[in-house]
């Protein structure tokens with residue numbers, strides 16, 4: 001993934017957050033997917049028979065619990081996103097954001113058609129959608145040392161996903177995007193910030209400022 005790929009994924013993710021325009025956290029990829037043109041969104045146990053047969057291979061990792069959501073195209077204009085509603089909520093949230101990433105970044109086909117770079121870009125998109133980089137750097141500046149569990153509490157992700165997001169804080173975004181994200185979500189992030197710390201929590205790696 002080039003620095004340009006990283007900037008593109010982060011910028012597009014933040015613009016999706018701004019387009020939805022909600023000042024609540026966690027960021028909601030379900031609503032974004034529900035309102036995306038040409039997207040059919042199904043819980044695993046409500047899949048129509050036609051999709052079950054067309055997406056048999058793509059659905060396999062979802063059926064055996066390896067992933068919490070998958071997406072695949074049924075034709076050039078339509079995309080099916082199928083998810084396991086029983087999955088651990090932070091995992092499901094990240095998976096939905098990841099599948100939205102494939103859609104926004106225009107990664108066609110199904111899981112077996114995608115290159116590993118595309119998977120890493122969709123992960124980066126998901127991370128920046130759920131934990132917008134401007135908020136990470138602002139919270140790091142306000143609190144100094146952060147714990148992964150604190151960010152997990154603010155953003156509804158797993159502590160591991162929060163830990164890996166540290167390197168996103170320094171991704172440069174357009175100034176207007178950065179300011180708009182701050183205006184939309186910083187107060188909410190501050191309100192949700194857990195103040196009590198447990199001795200078993202994991203310190204975040206240092207975050208470079210953009």
Ligand SMILES: [Zn+2]
Nearest residue numbers: 098102119122
């Ligand atoms: Zn993927």
